[in-house]
Amino acid sequence: MTDRPTLAERWDRRVAALAASRLPLGTWSVLVLAGVAALVCAMVPVGPDWLGAAGAVVIASAYSWALAARTGGRAVVFGTLAALIGTAAVVIDLDELRTGAAVLTCSVSAVLGVMATKPAVTFLRTVRECVIAVLIAGVGALATVGFEPAIAVTRFEYATLGLAVVGAFAVVFRLGAGLHGLGRRGLVIVVIGGLVLALLLAYAELLRRYGTNDLVSSLLDLVRWSRDHLGAFPRPIVAILGIPALAYGCHMRARRRQGWWVCAFGAAATAAVASSLANPTISRTESLLSLVYGLLIGLVLGFVLIRLDLFFTGSRGRRSRGAEEAAALRPEPPRTAPLL
Template sequence: MSRFLRRRRSPEQPTPEPVAYLELPDEDDEDDAGPIGAPISSPVSNPVTIPSVAPVNPPAPVAPPTPPTPPTPPTPAAPAVEPAIPVSPAVVALPAPPAPAVPPAPPASSTPPAAPTPSAADQGDQQAQQDSTETTRRPWDGLAERIETFGDSRWPVRGWGLAIAVALAALICAMVPVGPSWLGQAGAVVVASAYSWALAGRTGGRPVVFGSLAAALGLAALISGRDDLATGAAVMTCVVSAVLAVMITVPARTFARAVRECVIAVVVAGIGALATVGFEPVVTVADFEYATFGIALAMVFVVVYRLGAGLHGLGRRGAVIVLVGGVLVVITVLYAELLRRYGTPTIVESSLDIVRWSRDNLGAFPRPLEAVLGIPALAYGVHMRARRRQGWWVCAFGVAATAATANSLVNPTIGLTETGLSVLYGLLVGLAIGYLVIRLDLFLTGSGGGARSSGRRSRVDEEAAASRPEPRRTQPLR
């Protein structure tokens, strides 16, 4: 039976670390100098080596006992610090290599360092490259740049206005008549070419090409003296004048601005009317009026189709407007033609009685197509363009007024004063109808797209909210 002996520890000695004890047989004597079960390492007695079976591996040397350390006074608790990771004694830390010496920074100077001076060889290469570039530069490159710079300035618009003023003076002198006989035809050629140039520039085309083509056609009609060429030039001038009068308008927030745009369109078409008769065409009045109106209407619809990027920009409102305008055009033209050809004498005489009374008392009778359709559509269209994109489709029917104005002087049986009063009366009647249409549209829709609006304050708010942008009158629309 084994016995385990332990030595009492004195209070002065530190607590030894637990060690393993060796179990021996009972034959050992109890009166030996040391206890048989004493620990191998003890701070009081010398270590005792107990003979036993030699282990396979030799035992590691035992470190001598460390002397006890005196107790230290208690210190305040330090904040918890994450224990450091012990480093194995086998790992030897190598000294870090010395950092390279940093050269001292140069003293700051207020003046930047001078650029390196190119050598004579570099200067020769640069001069050779410049000479080669100048030799490969085409002679007309500078001219193209000058033309582009001139086109971006205000001088083309001023020159255009000056040309129109000179041509208008020539046309008026031919009507008086004053001056040479060719003065009216020369003014007509200038107006035709200037209007073609302006229409091409306004619609995003090539102004120089179309302006030069119109000038060439007018000069050919003037030099040849042929009636067919003069009639063709007159048709071209009338159509271009009617379309340009519509395209040159800008959006109008208020009805007063819509009136201004209608007046500008009529004035532009009126100058075109003087240029149309300046070619002295030989035509039938009714055929000339139908031809010019039909071509102008088709041309303005093509231009509006391009500006609106197709029919998808028409919308339900635009579709209704186009349908109503088309029906009015058909009814007006067919009624007038049927009344002229197949009307009974009673109906014709009653209609002519109204016309005669207006001529006798007012000096003229307003043109029906201009008063009923053209001016109302133009006034309502420019007013709508400040709010919705469908306004262009409404303005397209304004060509009914501008075409009627541009071909108004072709009829030789009507004097100049009566023609002017007829256009003026048609403008006034059309503006009255247009005002009613605009007020009805604002009453039904208002500025909120469906909310009813009435009163002066709501009108002011609606006009302030109408801010759909468009290019200026002298800039391309696309």
């Protein structure tokens, strides 16, 4: 006589069967589309006043669920918790709660944008992964302003950037087998990326507080010229660090595990995108153009980094690059599957 499965075993089988089906992904997609539709209607504006807040809660919950599922966590727990926090912030309607919910939504969106990428064998696939990360963060930007936070723009940007970068590195620490998975090449790249991030932040802060009038004036003239003739000015942290790191990291992940450490710096770009609409002094059109310009410049720099990497590893000609791409077969789970 065979033993009957226990209640826990039957529950585990049902959960596994549900995970193997397309129902969770389909439900998640419908929720995200509904949330985006509500947020867009609130921006137009069309419909009742509560659409923006409702859309923000839906996106925050769906993104928290997706990030937990992607990183091997308890998706139902974190998704429900995010829904409760967002709902409480909207119902109680305190500035502190709304701002806190906006910060968490912005940070989760930024980390999810990085974690949702896949290894890229060719540069065209690298472009696709960067665009997907930016689009995910862009939806997070709509949800962030949907909470109507009361913020000081500079502090909000620093807080979300810090949380996003720390969160990305915390996940990558697990994905990359800890510091042992860095290797010499990965350690050099992380040090360089950290220095670039620190220099960009320090330079911006020193320029804002202590810069000479002539230097500030010349830089502002450049920004004004770009806004007058191009419609916007690209954000340096997106164009110089975030997008190049994400592009080069996706390229490396198809070949070496250290690529995840490079991708973590991509959170600098996705965090900037997710917080881009929180600045009331910049129009939505200018924010969009600034994002496009930063993405294009970052992809050019990423292309240069990839070609330099191939050059120094011996893949200099077209045939050599073709052979290198054919051998770049480091596996990773699909985009909708857990990484851990």
